[in-house]
Amino acid sequence: MSHINGKTIVITGASGGIGEQAALQLARAGAKLCLVARREDELQRVQQMIQQEGGQAWIYPVDLTDKVALDACADRILAEHERIDVLVNNAARSIRRAIQDALDRMHDYERTMQINYFSAVHLTLRLLPRFLEQKSGQVVNISTMSTQVPIPLFSAYLASKSALESFSRSLSIELGDQGVAVSTVYFPMVRTPMSSKTAIYKHMRMMNIEEAAGWIVSAIVKQSARVSSPLGVVSSVVLTALPDFVIKSTRPFFRRMDKKLAKKLKS
Numbered sequence: 001m002s003h004i005n006g007k008t009i010v011i012t013g014a015s016g017g018i019g020e021q022a023a024l025q026l027a028r029a030g031a032k033l034c035l036v037a038r039r040e041d042e043l044q045r046v047q048q049m050i051q052q053e054g055g056q057a058w059i060y061p062v063d064l065t066d067k068v069a070l071d072a073c074a075d076r077i078l079a080e081h082e083r084i085d086v087l088v089n090n091a092a093r094s095i096r097r098a099i100q101d102a103l104d105r106m107h108d109y110e111r112t113m114q115i116n117y118f119s120a121v122h123l124t125l126r127l128l129p130r131f132l133e134q135k136s137g138q139v140v141n142i143s144t145m146s147t148q149v150p151i152p153l154f155s156a157y158l159a160s161k162s163a164l165e166s167f168s169r170s171l172s173i174e175l176g177d178q179g180v181a182v183s184t185v186y187f188p189m190v191r192t193p194m195s196s197k198t199a200i201y202k203h204m205r206m207m208n209i210e211e212a213a214g215w216i217v218s219a220i221v222k223q224s225a226r227v228s229s230p231l232g233v234v235s236s237v238v239l240t241a242l243p244d245f246v247i248k249s250t251r252p253f254f255r256r257m258d259k260k261l262a263k264k265l266k267s
């Protein structure tokens with residue numbers, strides 16, 4: 001793939017899940033990968049897989065919620081790579097909890113904002129001068145289809161992803177004409193360690209990890225502002241136009257779905 005071959009791509013959350021798979025697909029297309037996440041042994045495993053297939057990868061073990069450590073990691077990446085073409089802000093955590101069960105859990109909201117929003121913004125701000133100097137670069141922010149429809153039980157997670165989407169739009173409107181491309185990827189449910197934490201989702205139909213990783217590859221190849229399912233696009237348009245109707249009509253659907261999935265899990 002000529003759009004990817006030879007590019008240096010920084011991807012966070014590359015030690016597992018969609019990030020690992022995207023790193024493998026991008027390396028196969030000829031990209032040089034900077035793999036970022038906390039677990040060094042898992043990063044080494046992904047690096048070795050890439051190298052065994054003839055690709056190039058460097059690892060940067062870091063807790064992205066630690067601002068000092070993130071700065072040191074950004075310094076290393078900038079020093080070790082003359083050119084950086086793409087940053088994929090993929091690392092995240094999700095919390096599934098009703099707002100009523102989170103009345104004394106303000107930390108749910110702080111923790112999701114810290115990794116899903118602040119660390120993505122922080123790393124973007126650190127790499128942005130290089131993109132501007134090069135007069136080219138791309139930021140790919142990973143979001144979720146669940147911000148395109150009203151979904152219950154994920155208030156902390158979804159608010160952090162919505163903040164990231166809003167940042168993407170600001171980045172694009174301010175710097176799009178200076179060579180900085182910005183893409184937001186709205187994944188539906190994908191079978192990964194993150195979604196597997198919710199037991200009742202065991203029997204839910206989900207996208208497989210290879211297809212999801214392909215969406216990140218496609219965001220880089222096409223440099224499109226949005227990678228989304230058609231359902232996500234239609235839902236976001238209808239939600240914007242008719243918020244009362246959409247929220248009232250989907251509420252019973254989600255209650256029924258949760259009951260059905262819980263029943264399936266028990267049987």
Ligand SMILES: NC(=O)c1ccc[n+]([C@@H]2O[C@H](COP(=O)([O-])OP(=O)(O)OC[C@H]3O[C@@H](n4cnc5c(N)ncnc54)[C@H](OP(=O)(O)O)[C@@H]3O)[C@@H](O)[C@H]2O)c1
Nearest residue numbers: 013015017018037038039064091092144187189190192194
């Ligand atoms: N799975 C889904 O159904 C789904 C749906 C919509 C959107 N998404 C989005 O897709 C992206 C990938 O999700 P996934 O399902 O692949 O998740 P995952 O399997 O849980 O992987 C999350 C990745 O983020 C890294 N990470 C977490 N906290 C970190 C921290 N503090 N510092 C550095 N790295 C950290 C983890 O590595 P370490 O533990 O090694 O740090 C791991 O590599 C996320 O942005 C998620 O919100 C997923």
